[in-house]
Amino acid sequence: MTKRIVILGGGTGGTLVANRLHRHYHKAHGDVSITVIDQDNHHVYQPGLLFVPFGLADEREIVRSRKAQLHKDVEFIESGIERVDSGRDVVVLADGRELGYDLLVIATGSHLALDETEGLAGAGWNEKVFTFYDLPGATALAAALADFEGGRLVVNVVDMPIKCPVAPLEFCFLADWYFTDRGIRDKVEITYATPLDGAFTKPVASATLASLLDEKGIHLVTEFNTGEVDGIGGKLVGYDGREMPFDLAVVVPLHSGGDYVGRSEGLGDDLNFVPTNKSTLQTLAKGNIFAIGDATNVPASKAGSVTHFEGEVLVENIVRFLEGRDLSSTFDGHANCFIETGFGKALLIDFNYETEPLPGHYPSRVGMPLLKESRMNHLGKLMFQWFYWHALLQGRDVPGIGTDMPEHGKQHTSTTPNRAPEEASA
Amino acid sequence: MSTATIAGTAVERNDEGFFVDPNQWTRDIAVEIAAEDGITTMTDQHWQVIDFMRKEYFEKGTGPTVRVLGKTSGVSVKDLYLLFPKGPAKMAAHIAGIPKPRGCI
The missing domain is CATH 3.50.50.60 (FAD/NAD(P)-binding domain)
Structure with missing residues (x-):
């Protein structure tokens, strides 16, 4: 049957x-x-x-x-x-x-889930407060950024987990590049406000990303839990009472x-x-x-x-x-992602449930540099869209990119624990 | 990672002071850690949150975020900040003897 x-x-x-x-x-x-x-x-x-939002892609290309x-x-x-x-x-x-x-x-x-944050979808939504996490939002933000002549830009993650946890950081890096390119970087103050206690969830990558933010003059505000968005007053209000004023807010809502x-x-x-x-x-x-x-x-x-x-x-x-057979328990939590850092460069990170992102090369000792800015990673990120439509969705295997996280090419150091002890196993 | 003796029991904690093994936790230990964190009296509401944190951890493998705590622990976010002024999710996890909630990744 x-x-x-x-x-x-x-x-x-x-x-x-x-x-x-x-x-x-x-x-x-x-x-x-x-x-x-x-x-x-x-x-x-x-x-x-x-x-x-930066005018580098539009609906026709990505839908x-x-x-x-x-x-x-x-x-x-x-x-x-x-x-x-x-x-x-x-x-x-x-x-x-x-x-x-x-x-x-x-x-x-x-x-x-916009409604989960007070005021987020209220006055000022898609005027001063935006998200780039859906197509209408990203498109509206493109127009707002093009008109932006200076002031405070706040990029805020409301709560974890979110899709592509590095994307808000990439947004900051690209904004830095975008305003530099327009010649108004000195008129824009960029702040990244996150509920995490660092730039990212995993210690080694978090340190690398925090120093990149610092190099680019982007302020990092940690442990900021957004309780309310005041679009008219132009401020985010944390649950702990901290206020963060903005002229333009880019918010990643609760998922x-x-x-x-x-x-x-x-x-x-x-x-x-x-x-x-x-x-x-x-x-x-x-x-x-x-x-x-x-x-x-x-x-x-x-x-x-x-x-x-x-x-x-x-x-x-x-x-x-x-077929009535036992299941195979093999998914190891493998993830990798390109992190666009602006100016034609990107980082690549590769990790799983047990191993945090480490420096080295992917997928083996000869390959793309890990946790390090390079032009090659940026090209990899751009090429990925072709790969997505033509290989990944079609369910084709790609030579060299396997399901299990590759260990070859990763640099474990004594100061970087392989297992992140605070990561609970479910 | 280091081993400390708290309330007469040897417990292993990581560099940030979070428990490595949540099963080493006792209520007496919690009272001592709370004192370290500046909470001199553990009220019923404190315990309500601590018990909820542990229940969530053992059910889901991670402690809840502030937002989830506010929605599901029975204590409002405002009160959570009064109870645990240094940040409810992290501070309560510290006292509850569970790993630091990371909101997954």
């Missing part, structure tokens, strides 16, 4: 898993149907959003059809999701239609999982993320529900690279599950 696999979400994770599953079962002559459901047909290349990224034998349904009824193995669509499944994959990513997760009994946590086994990617809700990417609560970065590396493990485990 045909096994029905339903995938919620046609973004990075949903698309690459659908295409990988299709390829596997096509080769194996397996009898499965694969359906992807998404509320719209716009697949946004999210890493491109960072470049939109494509979701359906067109899926193999033609994968069914695509454009519809909102009301809820998942895991008791009956059924997805209820927005119009009340029901879709049964043998196996469900949650790949609906994370969303911006949450899909609303339908909250309407699905037993599926999500209080922020609608889906509790998921960090090694097997099976959800804790039910055996036949798996999850991938930003939608899960696994203690890895919410980033496309993580989703990419999860894909291989997830497909293997879906196949095993449907």
